[in-house]
Amino acid sequence: MRGFWDREEKPYVIALLLTPILWMIYALFSGRYFPDPGKVLMIDSGVWACVFIVAVLCMSPATKYLRLRFLSRYRRIVGLLAFSYALFHLLVYLVLFAGLSVEWIVSDLLEKPYIYAGVSSLLILIALAITSTKKMMKRLGKNWKKLHQCVYIAAACVVAHLWWQVRSDITIALAVSAFIVPLLLLRIWQSPTFQKYFK
Numbered sequence: 001m002r003g004f005w006d007r008e009e010k011p012y013v014i015a016l017l018l019t020p021i022l023w024m025i026y027a028l029f030s031g032r033y034f035p036d037p038g039k040v041l042m043i044d045s046g047v048w049a050c051v052f053i054v055a056v057l058c059m060s061p062a063t064k065y066l067r068l069r070f071l072s073r074y075r076r077i078v079g080l081l082a083f084s085y086a087l088f089h090l091l092v093y094l095v096l097f098a099g100l101s102v103e104w105i106v107s108d109l110l111e112k113p114y115i116y117a118g119v120s121s122l123l124i125l126i127a128l129a130i131t132s133t134k135k136m137m138k139r140l141g142k143n144w145k146k147l148h149q150c151v152y153i154a155a156a157c158v159v160a161h162l163w164w165q166v167r168s169d170i171t172i173a174l175a176v177s178a179f180i181v182p183l184l185l186l187r188i189w190q191s192p193t194f195q196k197y198f199k
Contacts, residue, residue: 013074017081020048021088038096043172045089050162050176052082053121053155057183076132079151083125090122114164121157124150152187155180 024044027033033040059075062068098104108115128148130136137144159180162173 014077017052017077020051021045021085024048024088038092041092042089042097045085045092047172049082049085049089050158050172050180052078052085053151053158054176054179054183056082056151057155057180057187061183061186079132080129083122083129086122086125090119112165114161117157117161117164121154121161124154124157128154152184156184 024041028037028041056075056079059071059078063072094100094105098108128151131140131144131147140147159173159177162176163170166173
């Protein structure tokens with residue numbers, strides 16, 4: 001069976017998945033995010049990063065329980081885009097929100113600890129993106145699967161990142177958690193340790 005990267009629909013799927021980030025860039029330069037582009041784009045980019053992380057977590061259950069095996073061919077591209085949207089979210093913060101000000105960033109690191117949860121998630125996604133190639137799969141062997149299960153830790157960090165910064169509006173944190181938390185619990189239920197001692 002041919003993988004995603006060998007299929008004719010590849011450019012169309014990639015174009016579709018890149019539509020949100022292209023729209024955000026267009027909205028920014030067309031003035032739709034003014035008068036506070038940094039704040040609005042931070043929210044939008046963060047939401048889309050969460051959407052793709054949820055999509056990655058849904059791949060295995062959908063393949064296993066819903067028999068949607070064709071989705072497995074899209075796992076790598078969706079994972080890479082989850083990383084890309086998370087990185088874009090960070091760049092928006094650094095450039096538009098913090099204005100590349102070292103003093104501002106240091107102040108935020110001291111006053112807003114939820115940033116550490118977000119950065120932790122991004123660092124995990126970076127490691128997964130770097131090791132997503134077939135060459136790295138062969139090089140890492142059995143350790144590759146163990147490493148890529150860290151996506152669940154990244155997802156947990158996302159939930160912490162969202163709830164840690166909540167002031168009054170819990171809409172986004174609640175919506176993302178409604179998807180991520182059940183998927184994390186499903187993963188725990190499927191784990192060999194749980195199956196061995198609790199089932």
